[in-house]
Amino acid sequence: MKSFSRGGVSLFVMFLCMVFCSFGYVHSAKAAGAEKVIVFAAASTTNAVTEIGELFSKNTTCRVVPSFASSSTLAKQIDNGAPADVYISANPKWMTFLDDKGLIEKTSRSDILGNRIVLIAPAPGELKIDIHPGFKLLEILGDDRLSMGDPDHVPAGIYGKQALTNLGVWDEIAPKLVRAKDVRTALVFVERGEVPLGIVYSTDAAITDKVRVVGVFPEDFHPPITYQAAIVKGNNMETGRAFLAFLKSPEAKNIFQKYGFLTK
Amino acid sequence: MDFLTLTPFETEALLLSLKVSLWAVFVSLVPGIVAAWILARKKFYGKAFFDSLIHLPLVLPPVVTGYFLLVLLGKKGVVGGFIFKLTGISFAFNWKGAAIASAVMAFPLFVRAVRLSLEAVDVGLEAAARTLGASKIRIFFTITLPLILPGILTGMILAFARSLSEFGATITFVSNIPGETRTLPLALYTMTQVPDGETSAMRLCIISVVTAFFALTASDFLSQRLSKMVKGD
Numbered sequence: 001m002k003s004f005s006r007g008g009v010s011l012f013v014m015f016l017c018m019v020f021c022s023f024g025y026v027h028s029a030k031a032a033g034a035e036k037v038i039v040f041a042a043a044s045t046t047n048a049v050t051e052i053g054e055l056f057s058k059n060t061t062c063r064v065v066p067s068f069a070s071s072s073t074l075a076k077q078i079d080n081g082a083p084a085d086v087y088i089s090a091n092p093k094w095m096t097f098l099d100d101k102g103l104i105e106k107t108s109r110s111d112i113l114g115n116r117i118v119l120i121a122p123a124p125g126e127l128k129i130d131i132h133p134g135f136k137l138l139e140i141l142g143d144d145r146l147s148m149g150d151p152d153h154v155p156a157g158i159y160g161k162q163a164l165t166n167l168g169v170w171d172e173i174a175p176k177l178v179r180a181k182d183v184r185t186a187l188v189f190v191e192r193g194e195v196p197l198g199i200v201y202s203t204d205a206a207i208t209d210k211v212r213v214v215g216v217f218p219e220d221f222h223p224p225i226t227y228q229a230a231i232v233k234g235n236n237m238e239t240g241r242a243f244l245a246f247l248k249s250p251e252a253k254n255i256f257q258k259y260g261f262l263t264k
Numbered sequence: 265m266d267f268l269t270l271t272p273f274e275t276e277a278l279l280l281s282l283k284v285s286l287w288a289v290f291v292s293l294v295p296g297i298v299a300a301w302i303l304a305r306k307k308f309y310g311k312a313f314f315d316s317l318i319h320l321p322l323v324l325p326p327v328v329t330g331y332f333l334l335v336l337l338g339k340k341g342v343v344g345g346f347i348f349k350l351t352g353i354s355f356a357f358n359w360k361g362a363a364i365a366s367a368v369m370a371f372p373l374f375v376r377a378v379r380l381s382l383e384a385v386d387v388g389l390e391a392a393a394r395t396l397g398a399s400k401i402r403i404f405f406t407i408t409l410p411l412i413l414p415g416i417l418t419g420m421i422l423a424f425a426r427s428l429s430e431f432g433a434t435i436t437f438v439s440n441i442p443g444e445t446r447t448l449p450l451a452l453y454t455m456t457q458v459p460d461g462e463t464s465a466m467r468l469c470i471i472s473v474v475t476a477f478f479a480l481t482a483s484d485f486l487s488q489r490l491s492k493m494v495k496g497d
Contacts, residue, residue: 072457097459145357150440153457178357179440181453189439193340194356 036063037239038083040074042090042227043182044115044156044201048259049088052252059246062239070182072153078103078232085240088112088229088247091155095228104230105237112247113227114262116202117159119215122193129215131167138172141197147189148199150179155225156186160199163222187211201225206260227261270471273464276443277451278471284359284447285427288366289420292374296419299371300378322372326432333365333437361438362445366427373426374419381415382408414491421483428476448472 037056041049046068053064067074067084075094078084079101087104089095098104121127129140137146149157157179164170180186183200190198191210198211205213229247231240246252253263270278299318303311321329337344339356348354355361385408393403431449438445440454452468455461 070457072459076456093459147439150454150457152454177441179442181435181440185436185439192334192338194334194338 035061035239036065037085037236037243039064039066039086039088039243040078040082040084040232041066041068041086041088042071042074042155043068043184044090044203045088045113045227045261046184047207048203048256048261051255052247055251055255056243056246060242062242064243070149070154072155083234084232085234085236086229086243086247087232088227089155090115090225090227091158092226092228094155095230098230098232102233104232108241108244109228109230110248111226111264112229113256113264115225115227115260116219116262117156117163117199117217117222117225118202118205118213119217120187120190120198120200120205120211121196121214122190123210123212125212127214131215131217133166134168137164137169137197138176141173141176144196145176145178146173146197146199147178147180147186147195149183149186150181151177152179154180154182156183156199156201156204159222159225160217163199163217166221201260203260267467273442273451274468274471277446277448277468278475280359280362280443280445281428281447281449281475284362284366285424287360287363288370288427288430289374289423291363292367292371292423293416293420296371296374296423297378297416300375300382303375304379304382318375319372321369321433326369326430327436329368330365330433330436333361333368333433337361337364337437355438357438357441358444362434362447365433365437366430367423369430369433370423370426373422377419377422378412378415381412381418384415385411410494414487414494417483417487417490421480421487424479424483425476428472428479448475 039049039053049066049068053066056062057064069077071089071091071094074082074084074087075089075097078087078098087095087098095104095109099106099109119129119131127140129135129137148160149155151157151161161170164173178186178189178195180189183204186198187200187204187208189195190200191208197214199217202213202216205211229244231237231244234240256263303315303318333355335341337347337355339345339348339354344355353360355364389407389411390403393407394400398406428447429449430447431453434445434447435450435453440446440450446454448468448471452465452472455465455468458464
């Protein structure tokens with residue numbers, strides 16, 4: 001009994017030490033990050049914005065801390081007081097949502113990128129699909145499903161729904177959807193061959209060689225896909241402004257184009 | 265009284281949640297009791313490893329478990345592909361997959377509860393039965409099983425409650441399909457993602473709370489009745 005309690009006490013002391021060490025860790029991280037810019041960016045820009053952030057950190061002394069999720073998630077987080085300095089949305093709707101609440105600097109809001117949505121399939125195969133009104137998507141799918149971002153809230157899914165609706169095939173496809181929680185998850189389902197077809201941005205198709213683009217949705221069947229960026233109101237707006245300006249620089253544009261974006 | 269009527273969207277999510285959770289508990293029953301029996305009664309090389317393996321879903325991020333399930337049990341997965349070829353049953357993107365995800369997440373809780381009650385069983389009773397000539401199987405069904413029944417029930421309740429709240433593994437493994445895999449937590453998640461979904465989200469929160477509360481109270485009542493029966497009061 002005695003040795004047990006001694007063991008228990010030393011375990012408890014160890015635990016306390018760890019707690020206090022981690023406390024210290026948070027504080028030193030705060031001290032080192034005196035100059036940083038927190039960027040909330042749409043999941044589809046993950047690779048490009050990470051690379052641009054690294055370049056920006058190298059050029060200036062300012063550290064870029066990116067946070068990637070679906071545009072809707074990020075907008076909700078900012079609405080609830082998340083400490084973002086710059087917000088990059090894959091859909092003007094969510095930027096308007098924040099704008100209406102007075103959370104972003106109106107004058108800084110601007111279109112920075114364009115994108116396309118495409119139909120993809122797992123890499124091995126020859127299939128090409130001509131996308132035109134009334135095309136036989138359901139026939140091609142057979143018993144399988146089509147993966148895309150959830151058309152209720154994921155921008156890539158919303159564009160996909162608009163395109164399929166205008167092409168006149170939405171009603172028959174709607175029950176056959178796999179509604180992914182973001183566009184990258186929709187991509188993974190196709191990469192792994194769990195579904196034969198998916199709808200993602202052309203930029204998502206460009207980052208992996210496990211999928212193939214089988215058709216590009218004609219631009220006149222969905223609203224233009226526009227990425228907007230803006231400065232989030234707060235006490236770090238100057239660094240936010242510097243990063244936003246950098247996003248529009250030729251260096252940043254090169255990186256965006258490398259990942260398949262159309263730059264404005 | 266409009267706010268007391270469930271919308272079709274809510275009814276669908278609620279009924280699906282109950283179906284998925286009931287099946288998750290049902291498929292865990294036999295493997296769970298076997299695993300608990302092995303852990304409580306057997307000594308073998310690698311037991312610690314087996315123990316950790318069973319408890320893994322309890323400590324792993326649910327998304328990791330969900331991804332493992334996709335890789336293993338998807339239509340193109342190692343095990344899932346085999347099962348699909350053999351039986352034509354697929355777990356990808358349907359309620360069966362959602363039930364499997366819930367079952368895996370809830371399994372450690374069930375095993376733990378059953379194991380504890382197995383360890384509390386007086387082995388003297390089993391030994392006495394053996395001296396009277398009862399077979400091992402007969403001893404298990406006439407002595408051990410009735411004694412651990414309250415433990416099994418507790419385990420089932422825990423597993424059921426855990427299944428009702430399962431989110432991460434489900435959305436990663438079988439995505440968010442209305443009427444197929446969109447259970448209460450997933451419906452709630454969807455509503456928090458839609459710009460004007462706050463009211464719906466709040467309603468779903470309340471439905472979740474009421475369901476969980478009702479399930480716990482009912483099961484508490486049942487388990488008290490059962491322990492009284494076992495003790496013969």
